[in-house]
Amino acid sequence: MDLPFAENYRIKMVEPIYRSTRKEREEWIKQADYNLFNLPSEHVFIDLLTDSGTGAMSDRQWGALMTGDESYAGSSSYFNLKKQVKEIFGFDHFLPVHQGRAAENVLFSVLVKKGDVVPGNSHFDTTKGHIEFRKAKAIDCSVDEAFDTNGNHPFKGNIDLEKLSQVLESYPHEQVPMIIVTLTCNSSGGQPVSLANLREVRQLADRYEIPVIFDSARFAENAWFIQNREPGYQNKTIREIVREMYELADGMTMSSKKDGIVNIGGILAMRHEDWFQQASVYNIMYEGFNTYGGMAGRDMNALAVGLDEVTSADYLENRIRQVHYLGNQLINMGIPVQNPLGGHAVFVDAKRFLTHVPKEQFIAQTLAIELYLEAGVRGVEVGTLLADRDPVTKENRYPKLEFLRLAIPRRTYTNNHMDVVAAGLKNIFDRRESITSGFQITQEAPIMRHFTVKLKPQ
Numbered sequence: 043m044d045l046p047f048a049e050n051y052r053i054k055m056v057e058p059i060y061r062s063t064r065k066e067r068e069e070w071i072k073q074a075d076y077n078l079f080n081l082p083s084e085h086v087f088i089d090l091l092t093d094s095g096t097g098a099m100s101d102r103q104w105g106a107l108m109t110g111d112e113s114y115a116g117s118s119s120y121f122n123l124k125k126q127v128k129e130i131f132g133f134d135h136f137l138p139v140h141q142g143r144a145a146e147n148v149l150f151s152v153l154v155k156k157g158d159v160v161p162g163n164s165h166f167d168t169t170k171g172h173i174e175f176r177k178a179k180a181i182d183c184s185v186d187e188a189f190d191t192n193g194n195h196p197f198k199g200n201i202d203l204e205k206l207s208q209v210l211e212s213y214p215h216e217q218v219p220m221i222i223v224t225l226t227c228n229s230s231g232g233q234p235v236s237l238a239n240l241r242e243v244r245q246l247a248d249r250y251e252i253p254v255i256f257d258s259a260r261f262a263e264n265a266w267f268i269q270n271r272e273p274g275y276q277n278k279t280i281r282e283i284v285r286e287m288y289e290l291a292d293g294m295t296m297s298s299k300k301d302g303i304v305n306i307g308g309i310l311a312m313r314h315e316d317w318f319q320q321a322s323v324y325n326i327m328y329e330g331f332n333t334y335g336g337m338a339g340r341d342m343n344a345l346a347v348g349l350d351e352v353t354s355a356d357y358l359e360n361r362i363r364q365v366h367y368l369g370n371q372l373i374n375m376g377i378p379v380q381n382p383l384g385g386h387a388v389f390v391d392a393k394r395f396l397t398h399v400p401k402e403q404f405i406a407q408t409l410a411i412e413l414y415l416e417a418g419v420r421g422v423e424v425g426t427l428l429a430d431r432d433p434v435t436k437e438n439r440y441p442k443l444e445f446l447r448l449a450i451p452r453r454t455y456t457n458n459h460m461d462v463v464a465a466g467l468k469n470i471f472d473r474r475e476s477i478t479s480g481f482q483i484t485q486e487a488p489i490m491r492h493f494t495v496k497l498k499p500q
C-alpha cells in the first residue's frame with residue numbers, strides 16, 4: 043500500500059496544556075463576560091484564536107537566536123535578514139519594523155494623505171485602520187465570488203479588474219497613492235490571489251502609473267496555492283513563484299508573525315530609493331534605527347531562517363495539509379465552511395450552522411462560545427461584533443458573512459488536536475436545532491469593540 047503522508051519533522055520540546063472540564067469552562071466564560079479575548083490562555087485547551095505569532099520555531103531558528111547580534115547599528119543579524127529579503131523577494135531596500143501594522147504606518151506616512159483612496163482586495167483591519175486614520179479611504183475591489191461560501195473559485199482573493207478600473211478611472215491620479223494586494227486575502231478567508239490576476243493588476247496599474255504594494259503576511263501560502271491550482275506552475279518551485287509574484291510589486295509590507303514563522307517582527311521593503319529615504323525618517327521616529335527597527339538582533343536572525351524554511355516545499359505541504367485535514371473532516375460531517383479551504387484557517391459559516399439564532403444576537407459569537415464550552419477550543423468571531431457599528435447611524439453593521447474562524451498556529455498542534463476540534467463542532471451540529479438564542483451586549487467600546495466587549499446570554 044502507499045505510505046500515508048507524515049510531517050517531515052519531529053518534536054524536540056513540549057509545552058503542557060490543560061484539558062479542562064465543561065463545568066470549569068462554564069464558570070470561566072461567565073467570568074470572561076462571554077468574550078473569548080478575556081480568557082487567560084490557561085483556560086484554553088486548544089487555542090485557534092489566531093495564527094499570528096503563535097507558531098513553533100525550528101531548532102535552526104532557536105540556534106540562530108543564540109547567535110543574534112545586538113549591536114545598535116549595523117548588526118550582522120540585520121544583514122542576514124536584508125540578504126534573505128533580497129534573495130526571496132528581490133527588493134534592494136529593506137527596513138525592519140516591529141510588526142505588520144508598523145510597516146503600514148511607516149509606508150503610509152510617506153504615501154497616503156487626506157482624501158486619498160486606496161483600492162485593494164478586502165484590506166486587513168490594521169491596513170484599513172492606518173488608511174482611515176489618515177482620512178483616506180480603502181476601497182474593496184474583491185471579486186464577488188469572495189462572498190459566496192459555497193462557490194469553488196480557486197482564487198477568491200483576486201481583484202475584480204472591472205471594479206479596480208472604475209476606481210482608477212473615477213479618481214484623479216494624485217488621489218490614488220497605491221493599490222494594495224493582500225496575499226493571501228485574510229478577510230475573505232485566507233483565499234489566494236492568482237499570478238494571472240497579479241499580472242493583470244500590474245498592467246492596469248502601469249496604465250494609470252499607480253504603484254502596487256503587496257501586503258505579504260501569508261505570501262508563501264499564496265505561492266503554494268498558485269503551485270497547486272494555477273495552470274503552468276506545477277513544476278515551478280515556491281521560490282520561483284514568489285520571485286515571479288514580487289517582480290510585479292513596487293514594495294511590500296509584511297507581518298512576520300505569520301509566514302515569517304516568528305513570534306514578533308515585520309518587514310517593509312521596496313524598489314524605489316526615494317521612498318526608502320523618506321520611509322527611513324519615519325522608521326527612525328516610530329520604530330528604531332534602520333538596522334533594527336523595533337526588532338532584537340536575535341529576532342531578525344530567527345526571521346531570516348524562518349523565511350528560508352517557509353519557502354521550502356515540505357514546510358508548506360505540512361502546513362496546508364493540516365488546515366485541510368480539519369476542514370475536510372468538517373465538510374464530511376456536513377458542517378458548512380468557506381469553500382475552497384484557505385491556507386491558515388478554517389472558516390465555519392455560522393449563519394448556515396446556527397439557523398435559529400437571530401442576527402441581532404451575534405450568530406458567530408454564539409457558535410464560538412458553544413465550541414469553547416463543548417471542547418475548550420478557542421476560535422474567533424468574524425462577524426457582527428467585529429464589524430462594529432456604523433460610525434454615522436450607530437446601528438450595528440451586519441456583514442454578508444458570519445464566520446467562526448479556526449486559525450491553526452504553525453507547527454504547534456497535532457492532528458489529534460484537530461480531531462477534538464472536529465468532534466466538538468460535530469456535537470454542536472447534532473444539537474444545532476436546540477440552539478435558538480444568542481447573546482446581548484452589556485458594554486462596548488466605540489471602535490474595535492470585539493476585543494473588549496462584554497456580553498450576557500439573551
Ligand SMILES: *Cc1c(COP(=O)(O)O)cnc(C)c1O
Pocket residue numbers: 094141142143144166168169224225228257258259260296297298299300307308
Ligand atoms: C496580521 C496582518 C497584518 C498586521 O500585522 P501585525 O503583525 O498583526 O501588526 C496586516 N495584514 C495582514 C493581511 C495580516 O494578516
